[in-house]
Amino acid sequence: MSKFANLVNEKYGKSLDQMTDQELYQALLELIKDKANDYPLNNSKKKLYYVSAEFLIGKLLSNNLLNLGLYDEIEAELQSVEKTIAQVEEAESEPSLGNGGLGRLAACFLDSIATLGINGDGVGLNYHFGLFQQLLVHREQHAVPDSWLDQDTWVKRSQKTYDVPFANFTLSSTLYDIDVFGYGNKKRNRLRLFDLDSINSKIIEYGSINFDKQNIAENLTLFLYPDDSDAEGKLLRIFQQYFMVSNAAQLIIDEAIERGSNVHDLADYAVVQINDTHPALIIPEFIRLFTQEYNIGIDEAVEIVKNTIAFTNHTILAEALEKWPMGALERVSPDIAYIIRDLDKRVRKAHPDAPGGFIIDDHGQAHMANMSIHYGFSVNGVAALHTEILRDTELKEFEDLYPGRINNKTNGITFRRWIMNSNKALSSLLDEKIGEEWRVNHDLTAFEKYADDKDVHAALAEIKAHDKLKLKEHLLHRQAVVINENSIIDVQIKRIHEYKRQQMLALYIVHKYMDIKKGNTPKTPITILFGGKAAPAYIIAQDIIHFIMVMSEIIAKDPAVSPYLQVVMVENYNVTAAEYLIPATDISEQISLASKEASGTGNMKFMLNGALTVATVDGANREIAELVGEDNIYLFGKQADEIVELYETSGYNAYEYYNDPKLRSLVDFIISDKAIAIGNRERLYRLHNDIVNKDYFMALIDLEEFIEVKEKMYEDYEDQDLWMTKVVKNIAHAGFFSSDRTISDYNRDIWHLEADYEVVIDK
Numbered sequence: 001m002s003k004f005a006n007l008v009n010e011k012y013g014k015s016l017d018q019m020t021d022q023e024l025y026q027a028l029l030e031l032i033k034d035k036a037n038d039y040p041l042n043n044s045k046k047k048l049y050y051v052s053a054e055f056l057i058g059k060l061l062s063n064n065l066l067n068l069g070l071y072d073e074i075e076a077e078l079q080s081v082e083k084t085i086a087q088v089e090e091a092e093s094e095p096s097l098g099n100g101g102l103g104r105l106a107a108c109f110l111d112s113i114a115t116l117g118i119n120g121d122g123v124g125l126n127y128h129f130g131l132f133q134q135l136l137v138h139r140e141q142h143a144v145p146d147s148w149l150d151q152d153t154w155v156k157r158s159q160k161t162y163d164v165p166f167a168n169f170t171l172s173s174t175l176y177d178i179d180v181f182g183y184g185n186k187k188r189n190r191l192r193l194f195d196l197d198s199i200n201s202k203i204i205e206y207g208s209i210n211f212d213k214q215n216i217a218e219n220l221t222l223f224l225y226p227d228d229s230d231a232e233g234k235l236l237r238i239f240q241q242y243f244m245v246s247n248a249a250q251l252i253i254d255e256a257i258e259r260g261s262n263v264h265d266l267a268d269y270a271v272v273q274i275n276d277t278h279p280a281l282i283i284p285e286f287i288r289l290f291t292q293e294y295n296i297g298i299d300e301a302v303e304i305v306k307n308t309i310a311f312t313n314h315t316i317l318a319e320a321l322e323k324w325p326m327g328a329l330e331r332v333s334p335d336i337a338y339i340i341r342d343l344d345k346r347v348r349k350a351h352p353d354a355p356g357g358f359i360i361d362d363h364g365q366a367h368m369a370n371m372s373i374h375y376g377f378s379v380n381g382v383a384a385l386h387t388e389i390l391r392d393t394e395l396k397e398f399e400d401l402y403p404g405r406i407n408n409k410t411n412g413i414t415f416r417r418w419i420m421n422s423n424k425a426l427s428s429l430l431d432e433k434i435g436e437e438w439r440v441n442h443d444l445t446a447f448e449k450y451a452d453d454k455d456v457h458a459a460l461a462e463i464k465a466h467d468k469l470k471l472k473e474h475l476l477h478r479q480a481v482v483i484n485e486n487s488i489i490d491v492q493i494k495r496i497h498e499y500k501r502q503q504m505l506a507l508y509i510v511h512k513y514m515d516i517k518k519g520n521t522p523k524t525p526i527t528i529l530f531g532g533k534a535a536p537a538y539i540i541a542q543d544i545i546h547f548i549m550v551m552s553e554i555i556a557k558d559p560a561v562s563p564y565l566q567v568v569m570v571e572n573y574n575v576t577a578a579e580y581l582i583p584a585t586d587i588s589e590q591i592s593l594a595s596k597e598a599s600g601t602g603n604m605k606f607m608l609n610g611a612l613t614v615a616t617v618d619g620a621n622r623e624i625a626e627l628v629g630e631d632n633i634y635l636f637g638k639q640a641d642e643i644v645e646l647y648e649t650s651g652y653n654a655y656e657y658y659n660d661p662k663l664r665s666l667v668d669f670i671i672s673d674k675a676i677a678i679g680n681r682e683r684l685y686r687l688h689n690d691i692v693n694k695d696y697f698m699a700l701i702d703l704e705e706f707i708e709v710k711e712k713m714y715e716d717y718e719d720q721d722l723w724m725t726k727v728v729k730n731i732a733h734a735g736f737f738s739s740d741r742t743i744s745d746y747n748r749d750i751w752h753l754e755a756d757y758e759v760v761i762d763k
């Protein structure tokens, strides 16, 4: 009997074929948790701590099996009882401990850090409820709690506990760990998640995501924050952040001491990468601990911090740049507020002529990004264009104060999850054509020689067709919707936000609907799929979801159009849904208003999986275009510098675009009789009014060009040889976007840690 069958027999007294999927999942979980003992923790002297409020790790079963080299063996065993790993993995609940790109990036990074053999852990919070689950009822989003911890999970309780001193009370915490295995690496890292001992999930209103926000001692780690739109929530978010970073700082110091540090030399033992400003309070917290617990003078404490902290900026959107009122900080921790005042004084003294860089502004608000830049040694953007905008505009003052501090680290994605696991057929085709080395060095450029190879085109078409069928099954199972597997699959999946311009794609759909009604029917039917959650307090984003669903229904009910066009809003878009959607996609929608999407990472996943991209020159789209050449990507729209200027001069007027009769007819469809007959009048009028009179994220500015480029794209699809040539070129240049390359870049320029190997892929 095999080892796995044996374990099953011992623990459950059953043979494999008698086990339910749920039991098989539990058995595999146990097998892997045991196996972890064979993988010693990485214990090199200097260690990275990637501190983040979000780790959107997704399900771990198949990834862990792949990274541990057990996948094929277990798949074969399950096959003997007519099951698959994918089927068993359905029993695993998905940890949605992140909002979107920032959290998913952190998860990809953990995978790469472990794979490259770097000593580095993630540190964050053990939210009892991840990002809300999205239900779509009556064409509206409903948010319900996502209780992922109800069943057996990968989380292990550790022996470590800490006290966190708040203004009027002290709370105790316990550390939980999730093992992180690298691909083919014999050492183990961890994701360290802190939880509140006095947590009480009974304070949540039944079936809702509402709870008593003032009851800090019982609510602190209950939820991952979807937004911070109300004042009460804002205070709670500061409490949550301080809880996270106080635990993190205590853990980091303890572990450094265990590895031989005397705390004065902490920077030789630890480097702390803060993922956006959510963990920025770790700066004053370190200073508090050094001065209060380790008898270090404040000047030296500040120096130690400056040599230890590196900061990543993930957005230039004003709403996401955290500013905390000093009064609120005072209510969370007077010590921390005091230290921030001291840090602000130091900045004012050293740089009196750079008021934009002061930490505390005239309104008594503390700017977390400013603090992180002054009191860290590195600030990085997440794509070349984003970093240029930081240097030239948003952070210009800092670029002048600290030349060289701002650096770029273009994002990446882990190839383990996003091709080797989710697209096994494409992975095998690559093995066959260019050898298996790509699985480690991620260099795919040799594939380009097949750009005109008809057999490769046919093989790619067959893989895509198969992945469309898998997606069809998944969507049927997920939300009882039937898609046409023989259609062009055109996908926009990401958080719903006006800057990402789902509303612009919805207006394109209006155009296509009208065009088909005029008799211009597409040769190949088109399926446009959206997926994404809207922050519960973000009303216009909810309205956009509503309008998409209204269009979906109008089209589905119209027999003249429905054979040619289908629109689907995928419910509860998450990592698992992405793993089905991305391999099946022909057209990747990356249509943000130029300058607003810092990088994007979905764009990279689609390219790697053989989709072609329709894109504005924004974030990493620009780098994709540079790599594949402009003939192999469908670019459109205004450039980032033009948009930045329009904002500076208030030069955009939506109404001028609305005055164009063609655009007006599309926009007015939102409040047409047809739409109102199905939809909610208030929502539709609000959306219409917003687009006509405000359109802050300029959906109308690029709409005409967008329609043109989309028509061209559908036309090009009909020439499958032309299309597949472009697909091959996209896959061949996707290697640069491996997160192993990104992490090698971070390590070379910022962390300087021991690594087993580097991945260097030049553009």
Ligand code: 26V
Residues within 6 Å of the ligand: 099, 100, 101, 102, 103, 105, 225, 226, 227, 228, 276, 314, 315, 319, 320, 382, 411, 597, 598, 599, 600, 601, 619
């Ligand atoms: C802000 C807030 C503010 C209120 C509370 C919850 C919350 C959660 C997250 C954020 C900031 C989000 C920033 C973010 O996700 N940026 C994305 O980062 C990706 C990885 O670098 C990048 O690819 C995306 O372009 C960028 O939007």
